[in-house]
């Protein structure tokens with residue numbers, strides 16, 4: 295029987311996962327290098343250790359009945375060591391291996407018949423020259439591992455730009471991907487159980503700013519044919535990888551084609567809305583899937599827009615909260631992070647609306663109310 299869930303990673307995704315797991319009666323232990331992490335603040339215990347500290351990882355495994363992760367940059371060896379100790383890890387190491395390596399991921403997607411942007415491997419200068427010829431411009435150069443929120447990636451328009459970007463990557467193994475001139479970006483959250491059951495959340499439309507998610511609109515403003523294809527391909531990917539848990543697939547929608555961008559084998563930022571707008575959240579679905587509880591089809595209660603509250607580097611105190619909360623359709627979530635560094639994810643709010651356009655209008659008005667100011671420190675008497 296599963297009583298305790300171990301979570302690798304202590305960020306906001308782990309925090310919201312933990313809050314849902316605790317509501318459902320589970321114990322949660324997280325492992326994360328920084329003390330008092332967003333997840334550690336709400337979990338039963340936090341093991342403060344590096345992700346590659348195999349002794350601490352073993353300790354997490356010993357204290358948990360199932361181990362999961364809230365981001366994919368966990369060293370593969372840590373998950374492999376849990377599995378070799380015969381600990382249950384969901385999703386398993388094979389899934390993590392594919393999802394944390396952009397080259398493996400793109401090759402896997404292409405091999406199962408999904409359309410992906412033309413790409414090539416770039417490990418040295420010679421491969422860079424070859425990639426520029428075979429893939430062409432514009433393009434995006436991304437390090438194969440370790441990137442998130444648009445970090446470690448560069449949009450390049452010509453050969454000089456590509457050489458400069460590869461130099462900025464300091465020789466890290468990279469992928470050279472054709473830039474897709476998309477009409478919009480969409481994603482879907484699914485959850486898959488060990489018995490192969492798959493449930494789908496609604497397709498969402500995502501707007502990014504500098505590679506960081508800014509806004510999610512649900513349902514996405516795309517045709518029924520796109521929705522059908524997204525659902526079908528996401529189920530196909532989940533089944534092919536035998537994912538157990540919640541996962542997210544990101545897509546680029548072009549006029550006539552649907553490209554898969556990436557696989558996140560975990561709860562995802564574009565699914566935050568589900569805490570407030572569907573009868574079961576992506577976090578609850580994950581708990582159900584990894585604990586062998588029944589999965590049910592999520593139902594959208596109301597159209598919604600989720601706005602990420604990002605740091606601006608101008609201070610750590612969030613102003614405008616009282617004004618934002620005057621709107622009865624706004625639900626605020628803050629993650630307990632102290633420093634609001636530039637573009638750091640500090641919280642989000644969800645607006646429920648009668649339709650996506652009305653919710654979007656309120657969301658933009660809400661965003662304008664918020665700003666970061668310097669904390670006023672108490673002056674000693």
Ligand SMILES: Nc1ncnc2c1ncn2[C@@H]1O[C@H](COP(=O)(O)OP(=O)(O)O)[C@@H](O)[C@H]1O
Nearest residue numbers: 411434441442443444445471472473474502505
């Ligand atoms: N090939 C591409 N064509 C167009 N835009 C891209 C491409 N790759 C990435 N982007 C943009 O950058 C964002 C972040 O890239 P992504 O590959 O999803 O990395 P991350 O792991 O940081 O989320 C995407 O959501 C998209 O807006």
Ligand SMILES: [Mg+2]
Nearest residue numbers: 443544555556
């Ligand atoms: Mg992404």
